[in-house]
Amino acid sequence: MRRPNLLLTGTPGVGKTTLGKELASRTGMTYVNVGDMAKDGELYEGFDEEYDCPILDEDRIIDELEDKMSEGGVIVDYHGCDFFPERWFHIVFVLRTENSFLYDRLESRGYKGKKLQDNIQCEIFQTVYEEALLSYRKEIVHQLHSNTPEDLEGNLDQIMQWIEQWMKDNN
Ligand code: DAT
Secondary structure, eight states: OOSOOEEEEOSTTSSHHHHHHHHHHHHOOEEEEHHHHHHHHTOEEEEETTTTEEEEOHHHHHHHHHHHHHHOOEEEEOSOOSSSOGGGOSEEEEEEOOHHHHHHHHHHTTOOHHHHHHHHHHHHTTHHHHHHHHHSOGGGEEEEEOSSHHHHHHHHHHHHHHHHHHHHHHO
């Protein structure tokens, strides 16, 4: 494998898509948005009334991604992380956003009421970070601040340096 696979995860609205797409355009790596992939391929197995979102068909997502992941150079973006095979990823970034910023972003996305509250709580309780620590070796799990455009630039620089180093070490 010539290039590493990265997982970008975190609560909806923290900036995974923004970071992932920019990283892909700067590195030439492949960006995969699992939510969009599920929508396009209708890879669902029901609807969660309580959380007001479709339930992913995780097995089909994994089957569809397997070949691409084994080639390397893939940036995966999803707000959950516990169902992917652990072996897929060389590094996992959990993006973190302060509540006031996250609230505004989710509100302008049209979230309100319980859905808005649930997502804010998810961030407060660092649900996704803990899920990542339970799913991957803790040495490869890193949190990134994702509050401002300066954070975005800093994260891009840091991740690109990490990728370069990985390629030196592994090729
Ligand atoms: P996600 O993919 O995690 O749901 P997103 O990339 O769609 O999040 O970003 C949600 C909104 O926040 C979008 O309007 C872009 C903005 N945003 C993302 N990262 C940011 C950052 N570091 N600073 C300021 N705004 C950011």
